[in-house]
Amino acid sequence: MTSRTVLVTLLVAAISVCATAIAGVPLIHQAATAHARQSLREQANVAATMLAARTGRPAQVQQMARLMRSNGIRLSLVRAHRPDRGWVPPSVMRRLGARKPVHSRVTVNGEEVLIEARPVGRANGVVLAQRVSAARGETVGLRLALALAVGASAGTLAGVLLARRLSRPLRQAARTADRIRQGDRSCLMPLTPPAEVRELSAALNELSAALEVSEQRQKDFLMSVSHELRTPLTTISGYAEALADGVLSTEADTAQDAGRTVLTEAKRLERLVTDLLALARLQADDFAVEQEEVDLTALAAAAVTAWRPSLEGNGTELRAELPPHPVLVRTDPVRLRQVLDILVENAGRVAPQAPLVVALAVAPGGQVALAVRDGGPGLADEDLRVAFERGRLHRRYRDSRPAGTGLGLALAAQLVDRLGGTITAAHAPEGGAAFTIGLARASTGTPSPENP
Incomplete structure (x- = not known):
């Protein structure tokens, strides 16, 4: 991650420097040319003034020419009556002959040149010339390279610092995850x-x-x-x-x-x-869960009929509170009967000589509630929230009341969840515990008097 962050930072820095160079180099060239033109103009004025004051002293002119040559400027003395003067363009000679100053940018031998010319005396003139490339300077490329180097260095430093800061929590997270894997x-x-x-x-x-x-x-x-x-x-x-x-x-x-x-x-x-x-x-x-339309009234009645002999033989009073009409839901009848059997068996074991009720009701909104209530010792309020966790009630009550495997309620809860329903634990009006299965009523069900 560190190397990739540094590489991305370097790439961003390089792109930034190059974009800046593309946009800025023409402006730099224009500024350098304008500055060189102004400087050349001032030097031309100074040279014309000095030559006008020292007419007839060639040594002074040669010294001035050498000084300007070191700065890339060419100085020439011309005579207006000699229009064939070397490299000086005819247009410059004509303007000098007319006693007018010259500010020009011309092409000489295929290269752009800045020219400043001033008339001196009656028939003489001074011409200063400087190549545009020299006026712009040869250091633009060096400066660009320097800027790129500075940007790369700054990008590398920023990338290293950023990568270390970003990767520090990830490394710590990796160490923590490894300790968790080892059991800590x-x-x-x-x-x-x-x-x-x-x-x-x-x-x-x-x-x-x-x-x-x-x-x-x-x-x-x-x-x-x-x-x-x-x-x-x-x-x-x-x-x-x-x-x-x-x-x-x-x-x-x-x-x-x-x-x-x-x-x-x-x-x-x-x-x-x-x-x-x-x-x-x-x-x-x-x-496997095979959904089909099931009559809960018939399913609950069959369960009551099957359990009544064994429960009443142990002294349990088993009652059924079922509607007189079919209540249709779409579910798996085998799995739902398995859940109902678990709840009935669990209630009969916990409260062997108490009333046990299997009730079916339809809420106005179409929700069907299939409940198993008992008159046994019941559950504490804090037990209602954990009643369907594996073994929780078994560990709590195995020494004080009859207990099974401790898995029945957990199995019932998972089966109901697979069936798409809900199951809740609450206090029963008979004094014990009530476990209620909630299912959605089938849309094709026969309407009941409570819910037409």
Whole structure:
């Protein structure tokens, strides 16, 4: 980056100098020519005055000629009655013969020449000539080269300083990112100007914080899953060792109890593995969601019918609050039934002898709300915001109430999100928790009395 910034700065400086030269050189030439013309005019006046005062003294004229020659000026004495005078143009001779001063720019031998001539005495005149190229000077190119060199030097210095200033936060960001890659979450970048650097620093700091939170959640999740796996595995291993060592009685009742315990723990393990696989599949791009028009009234009624025997056998009072008419939505019935089963199972496990309600309502705006409410112990206000995070409620309540794998609500939330709906947690009027699925009603649905 430093070398590229310096190169760009040099290029800009060179272009600036060249553009300035293209625009300025003609002006410099004009100014130099005008200055030379004025200087030549003054010297012609001085030479005419001196010659008029020293008539007949050629040594003085020769000394003056040598002095002017050193400055690129040619001085000649002419006689008006000799019009064939060497290099002096005839037009200049005619004007001198008419006793008039000459201010002219002519071409002599293919080269432009500035001429100033003054009459001296009756028949003589003095002519001063200077080439236009000499008047402009030979140092314009040198001055341009010098300006280019100065511009290049300044551009190099400015480019180095600018590149170092620009690359400093990028190098610091690279070092911070490398430390984050190595696992250091305590490194933070200072929020310094300019605004772009401040935004980059803030983004890296937020990334570090987000990674720290994500890693902590992963650790907590792995600890929770490990705990859930260890408990049934310990039970199964204990019964297997007892059977292998002959410690466990072979009586029918004892064997049946051991079999039921092993079967229960094996199903618990199967449910945990199933939930883990379902969560993993939800993260995949090929997770299939097949949308079709579904009657939620019928779907909820089928779920209530399927769950009623097992829940009422455990003392749970299961009720259905469903409209008498079909409520149509466009969704995946298999995935939505899976979400409803998760919520009903979770409520029945947490509050086995409390009322459980499956309710369906249609809001005036066409939004459909499918809710599962229970009369169990419920959730604290701070738990409602994190109810769908993996394992959060499980870690909080596993020692105080019946708990499952800790993945059910997270799985339900992700399934609803894939279906294009919303799911929220709130307090239920029955005294426990209420989980509500929000879906958009299908436009072809049968109108209800509440929403014609």
